[in-house]
Amino acid sequence: MLASSETTLGAYLRDRRTRLDPAALGFSGRRRTPGLRREEVAQRSNISATWYTWLEQGRGGAPSADVLNRIAVGLMLTEPEREHVFMLALGRPPEVRYTPKEGITPRLQRLLDTLEVSPALIKTATWDVVAWNRAAAVVLTDWDTVPPGERNILRRMFGDPRVRAAQHDWQSVARYVVGAFRADAVRAGAASEVNALAEELSRTSPEFAALWRENDVRAHTDGVKRLRHPILGSIELEFSAFSVDGRPDLGMIVYNPVTPRVREGIGALLRGSRDRAEAERPRTDSA
Structure with a gap:
């Protein structure tokens, strides 16, 4: 033995x-x-x-x-x-080595797609969005309409007026996002990648620069997100953040509707989106 x-x-x-x-x-x-x-x-x-x-x-x-x-x-x-x-x-795991990879597995995308009325996305350690489901597209951001190089949560938070206007308390949300971003990146061993993004955002956004200098760190685990949606109005979503096993460079965020009204509203948006897609699909005459 x-x-x-x-x-x-x-x-x-x-x-x-x-x-x-x-x-x-x-x-x-x-x-x-x-x-x-x-x-x-x-x-x-x-x-x-x-x-x-x-x-x-x-x-x-x-x-x-x-x-x-x-x-x-x-x-x-x-x-x-x-x-x-x-x-x-x-008696301890090794230090994290940040090794970003392109894309996600089809299995992971299928997992997102099973969350029909719960917006969900997958982000990297530098908060680039690499996958999302249809609910996320109709409630949060339709990332298909965003150029690949701009699909970053912090770039949107500090550079897109529409994202800013959608927050009930932008200042509090921005402070939370910067602190959680800092913690996530350090945990994944992506310090050099984070510094490059932080320098870029500090040049374009004095507000980000001020928050970054605070050196605040937040745990990105769960909470409530309050938004002003252009169709649904004021909505609340409970969110939970998860690590992706075997991929220290990735994290998943799932948003669940708090009330039946929001859940039914998201369902209606998804049905409308499917109907529009069907109407716009090219048809061939069989006659």
């Missing part, structure tokens, strides 16, 4: 090592056991063979985060596997 986290780490590293194909990685020679040899993992990880051997044997103390990251590369670990190695060796 394994007696310590170090021997558990060693067993896990040995298991990952035996799963790699030596020939596919450029190693040759006859082998009595499957996978890479210890010295080959050490070579791929750019660490000493002695140190790697000690790790598998549960000797030499806890490795540094740098060594663990090198081994993760050498063993071609997935992100969940790398996190597991850190938990075994150091």
Whole structure:
């Protein structure tokens, strides 16, 4: 039975090592056991063979985060596997590495689409909107009408008069958004990307610049959003924010209607939108 986290780490590293194909990685020679040899993992990880051997044997103390990251590369670990190695060796997950990717999976879009009368969207760590459902388009912003490079919540909040006019208390909302944006970006390890966006917004909006200098941080979890909608009038939406598992660069926000009136109103907007789309669809004569 394994007696310590170090021997558990060693067993896990040995298991990952035996799963790699030596020939596919450029190693040759006859082998009595499957996978890479210890010295080959050490070579791929750019660490000493002695140190790697000690790790598998549960000797030499806890490795540094740098060594663990090198081994993760050498063993071609997935992100969940790398996190597991850190938990075994150091008792904590690794520092977040911000690696933005393009788009979302079809499964994630289908999840948004199942929320029929609940506006929902997915944003990056820098609050670029990358996906949304039809309810979000008719209640919040029709992001299809916004150029891809401008699909950013902060750019809209501080640069679009219509978004400003729709808020019941723009100043409070803006302060909350900036504080939550700062917290989200730091949590995702996107400090450099955030600084570039903050510098841009500070040049174009003195109000953003003033709020950014306050260094306020807010938890973006849940709350109530109050809006002035051009058709529905004054509405309230409860919102909840969720992280997307396996994608530290993404977060999902879901807005639920507070009252039956708002829920029915959103449903009517969606039906009207479908009817207009059907009426505008090109028809072919079959006669």
